[in-house]
Amino acid sequence: GAVVSQHPSRVICKSGTSVKIECRSLDFQATTMFWYRQFPKKSLMLMATSNEGSKATYEQGVEKDKFLINHASLTLSTLTVTSAHPEDSSFYICSANGNYGYTFGSGTRLTVV
Amino acid sequence: AQSVTQLDSHVSVSEGTPVLLRCNYSSSYSPSLFWYVQHPNKGLQLLLKYTSAATLVKGINGFEAEFKKSETSFHLTKPSAHMSDAAEYFCVVSETPGNTGKLIFGQGTTLQVKP
Numbered sequence: 001g002a003v004v005s006q007h008p009s010r011v012i013c014k015s016g017t018s019v020k021i022e023c024r025s026l027d028f029q030a031t032t033m034f035w036y037r038q039f040p041k042k043s044l045m046l047m048a049t050s051n052e053g054s055k056a057t058y059e060q061g062v063e064k065d066k067f068l069i070n071h072a073s074l075t076l077s078t079l080t081v082t083s084a085h086p087e088d089s090s091f092y093i094c095s096a097n098g099n100y101g102y103t104f105g106s107g108t109r110l111t112v113v
Numbered sequence: 114a115q116s117v118t119q120l121d122s123h124v125s126v127s128e129g130t131p132v133l134l135r136c137n138y139s140s141s142y143s144p145s146l147f148w149y150v151q152h153p154n155k156g157l158q159l160l161l162k163y164t165s166a167a168t169l170v171k172g173i174n175g176f177e178a179e180f181k182k183s184e185t186s187f188h189l190t191k192p193s194a195h196m197s198d199a200a201e202y203f204c205v206v207s208e209t210p211g212n213t214g215k216l217i218f219g220q221g222t223t224l225q226v227k228p
Contacts (some may be wrong), residue, residue: 044218
């Protein structure tokens with residue numbers, strides 16, 4: 001079946017630094033990738049939708065300059081949290097959409113100290 | 114606009130007893146509906162999906178769900194709960210027909226399984 005690899009699974013960074021999260025579709029081409037944020041004991045909140053080779057579409061209230069999304073190929077999308085602050089600490093999950101439907105990565109736990 | 118409502122934020126059952134997680138949806142067209150499971154600090158795993166074929170959908174790990182258009186429901190059931198079923202469950206609807214648009218998540222139901 002379809003597999004989406006998300007790295008890193010956990011990251012701790014200092015306030016003010018940037019962190020990059022990768023999302024790769026391992027055995028299929030993902031025309032569209034989605035990035036979600038999940039707060040403790042809450043549902044998934046869609047941050048943005050990215051299509052290969054074009055700019056990401058951000059949901060209302062999501063700062064595009066803070067959460068940079070790049071979808072350079074049909075198998076790779078990255079989310080960069082720039083100038084991270086403690087309030088950016090959260091669980092981030094990607095999802096890739098291809099021939100197998102929607103497949104989710106295993107998530108990244110970001111802690112900003 | 115499409116939406117889903119999970120009627121219970123928390124469900125507690127004893128091991129070996131049936132599981133019922135309730136979900137109602139709202140959609141202006143024939144929806145694609147999904148149930149996902151999430152274990153702590155993990156990504157989401159697809160349990161099953163409905164895409165306008167058979168109304169009774171069988172999924173993995175003994176779960177199944179029935180699409181009832183008249184009741185706008187898509188409840189998830191399992192005859193006998195296992196301890197490993199304890200997790201967070203999400204009912205999800207696709208924003209657009211088919212499987213290409215954004216997914217809209219319910220608020221989630223925490224399933225607790227007692228020994």
